[in-house]
Amino acid sequence: MSAADITAAADRLLARYGYRRMTVDDIAREANVGKGTIYLSFRSKEEVILSVINRHIEATFDLLRKIAAEPRPAAERLEDMLVTRVLDRFERFQPYGESLHEMLAAIRPALLAQREGQLRQEARIFGPVVDELGGERGLARTLLAATNAFLPYYRSTEELGGRARLHREVRSLAKLLVAGLGASRLDQRTLAEAP
Amino acid sequence: MSAADITAAADRLLARYGYRRMTVDDIAREANVGKGTIYLSFRSKEEVILSVINRHIEATFDLLRKIAAEPRPAAERLEDMLVTRVLDRFERFQPYGESLHEMLAAIRPALLAQREGQLRQEARIFGPVVDELGGERGLARTLLAATNAFLPYYRSTEELGGRARLHREVRSLAKLLVAGLGASRLDQRTLAEAP
DNA sequence: ATATGACTAAATAACGATTTCGGTCATTGG
DNA sequence: CCAATGACCGAAATCGTTATTTAGTCATAT
Numbered sequence: 001m002s003a004a005d006i007t008a009a010a011d012r013l014l015a016r017y018g019y020r021r022m023t024v025d026d027i028a029r030e031a032n033v034g035k036g037t038i039y040l041s042f043r044s045k046e047e048v049i050l051s052v053i054n055r056h057i058e059a060t061f062d063l064l065r066k067i068a069a070e071p072r073p074a075a076e077r078l079e080d081m082l083v084t085r086v087l088d089r090f091e092r093f094q095p096y097g098e099s100l101h102e103m104l105a106a107i108r109p110a111l112l113a114q115r116e117g118q119l120r121q122e123a124r125i126f127g128p129v130v131d132e133l134g135g136e137r138g139l140a141r142t143l144l145a146a147t148n149a150f151l152p153y154y155r156s157t158e159e160l161g162g163r164a165r166l167h168r169e170v171r172s173l174a175k176l177l178v179a180g181l182g183a184s185r186l187d188q189r190t191l192a193e194a195p
Numbered sequence: 196m197s198a199a200d201i202t203a204a205a206d207r208l209l210a211r212y213g214y215r216r217m218t219v220d221d222i223a224r225e226a227n228v229g230k231g232t233i234y235l236s237f238r239s240k241e242e243v244i245l246s247v248i249n250r251h252i253e254a255t256f257d258l259l260r261k262i263a264a265e266p267r268p269a270a271e272r273l274e275d276m277l278v279t280r281v282l283d284r285f286e287r288f289q290p291y292g293e294s295l296h297e298m299l300a301a302i303r304p305a306l307l308a309q310r311e312g313q314l315r316q317e318a319r320i321f322g323p324v325v326d327e328l329g330g331e332r333g334l335a336r337t338l339l340a341a342t343n344a345f346l347p348y349y350r351s352t353e354e355l356g357g358r359a360r361l362h363r364e365v366r367s368l369a370k371l372l373v374a375g376l377g378a379s380r381l382d383q384r385t386l387a388e389a390p
Numbered sequence: 391a392t393a394t395g396a397c398t399a400a401a402t403a404a405c406g407a408t409t410t411c412g413g414t415c416a417t418t419g420g
Numbered sequence: 421c422c423a424a425t426g427a428c429c430g431a432a433a434t435c436g437t438t439a440t441t442t443a444g445t446c447a448t449a450t
Contacts, residue, residue, distance in 0.1 A: 024412055034425035036414080045412065112354070142367045149344035159307070172337050180375025219443060229394035231445080240443065 003041040006031045007051045014052060018099030019106055024048075046107050050114075056092045057118060063088055064125050074132035075178050081126065082143060082174035083167070086150040090166060093152040101156060119144060133181045143177055198236040198246075201226045206247045213294030214244070214301055241302050245309075251287045252313060258283055259320050269327035270373050276321065277338060277369035278362070281345040285361060288347040296351060314339060328376045338372055 009031035013022045024045050028035040042048045067081050093100055104111065119141070126140040148154060150170050160166050204226035208217045219240050223230040237243045262276050288295055299306065314336070321335040343349060345365050355361050 023410080028426095035412090036425050037423085039413070040423075138367065139371065142364065142371055145344055145364060146341040146368050146372075147344075149340055149342075149349060154344060154349045169337065169340060172333065173341050176334065176337055176372060176375040177341075178375070179378040180371040180373070183374040183378035218441080223395095230443090231394055232392085234444065235393080 002031065002033055002037060003051075006033065006038055006041060006048065007055060010048050011052045011055070014049070014099075014103065015095045018096070019049070019103035020099075046110055049103065049107055050110055053111075054114075056089075060085065060088045060092065061122065061125060064122070068125060068129050074129050075182060078126070078129045078133065078143075078181070079171075079174045079178045081129065082147055082177065083170050085122075085144075086147055086170045087163070087167060089151055090160065090163065094157065094163075098157065100152060104153060130181065133178070139181065143181075146177055147173065197226065197228055197232065201228065201233055201236060201243065202246045202250060205243050206250070209244070209247060209294075209298065210290045213291070214298035215294075219243075241305055244298065244302055245305055248306075249309075251284075255280065255283045255287065256317065256320060259317070263320060263324050269324050270377060273321070273324045273328065273338075273376070274366075274369045274373045276324065277342055277372065278365050280317075280339075281342055281365045282358070282362060284346055285355065285358065289352065289358075293352065295347060299348060325376065328373070334376065338376075341372055342368065 006027060010022070010027050013026055013030055017026075024035055024038060027045075027048065028038055031038075038048065042051065063084055064081050067077055067084060070077055096103065122144060123140040126143060127137075130136070130140045130143070147170065150160065150166060150173075152160065161169075201222060205217070205222050208221055208225055212221075219230055219233060222243065223233055226233075233243065237246065258279055259276050262272055262279060265272055291298065317339060318335040321338060322332075325331070325335045325338070342365065345355065345361065345368075347355065356364075
């Protein structure tokens with residue numbers, strides 16, 4: 001029951017103080033539980049942080065699934081999904097400010113360990129919509145790779161520019177990618193052969 | 196006359212020892228000049244490193260210009276340019292191994308300061324070829340953004356996987372982007388309106 | 391002029407003393 | 421009973437200080 005409470009408490013503290021100056025005792029106090037209680041739900045402090053991050057990522061995935069199921073042309077849905085993938089993540093991690101990178105750096109190995117699984121999961125959300133358009137199986141992964149450079153994980157918040165600029169750039173890219181997907185349906189052979 | 200020699204010497208040392216354990220005295224010894232001589236051509240150690248990096252980047256730009264000028268269909272040229280942009284950079288920075296990131300981190304501010312200019316320069320190389328295909332002015336920048344996630348600057352060498360995998364992924368993305376560009380020519384309006 | 395390397399100030403490492411913090415576990419109160 | 425706790429432990433971070441290294445300068449030499 002308290003696992004979610006602990007995660008929520010850690011999230012609040014992360015946004016306020018950043019990773020370095022958030023101790024396990026702090027989390028316990030903020031969540032109104034004893035320190036030991038945290039270790040009934042999590043194996044380590046790192047796992048608590050990971051849980052915070054994953055909650056955000058899962059929330060974005062939910063949004064993507066919702067868009068994927070909307071009754072609109074697949075092209076529109078796919079474009080919006082790509083934009084949402086980037087913008088929702090941006091908005092979710094914006095509050096952590098520059099301390100985000102300190103945090104990501106601190107748990108980098110664990111993050112990398114699960115990144116592949118998460119990409120696979122995300123590809124599974126995009127897959128069916130890609131299917132509706134032109135079909136090549138691996139293209140969902142390609143779409144993700146193309147938009148990855150806009151994620152906070154890769155660029156610092158300031159490098160991403162303001163929300164408005166990011167929105168413009170990623171929208172433009174999304175349109176281009178969807179257009180390419182549409183075209184590839186007409187000309188499958190060109191895309192199939194990869195040296 | 197010796198500026199190039201110094202840059203070359205620094206490059207050799209960087210690949211061998213990494214950034215941290217390469218002193219200005221080391222560079223002077225390797226280049227067979229006195230330490231003071233280095234400061235006749237460069238304002239600081241940082242500028243020497245920057246010069247090493249820029250030499251590589253310029254070399255890649257030369258390759259791109261060459262491809263842009265080849266007597267082939269614009270679509271083929273553009274696709275190869277995108278692949279080359281990523282793969283040539285990969286091969287050039289591969290030798291530095293993991294010490295690359297330590298180096299990039301050390302001179303990050305200077306790097307960021309010139310990044311915008313370099314992107315503009317690169318966009319100017321891609322621009323004409325994009326024009327030949329479908330034309331939208333800003334799309335060159337979009338193409339660069341889409342392939343940025345594959346550059347060593349953003350991912351660690353190991354995250355990029357082996358050369359073969361990187362090649363496959365970026366080729367696939369390049370084909371998709373070029374296809375999209377071709378399609379956008381037929382349907383300009385869709386791409387023009389960005390919220 | 392041009393190049394140099396001894397010199398200096400500043401950064402970085404080394405080190406031990408001290409504090410902080412993640413994780414455990416014997417105790418407790420519901 | 422046993423889920424929850426917080427005092428406790430050792431490892432790791434931090435600090436204050438000294439020793440060493442190194443980036444950058446400049447008087448001198450070629």
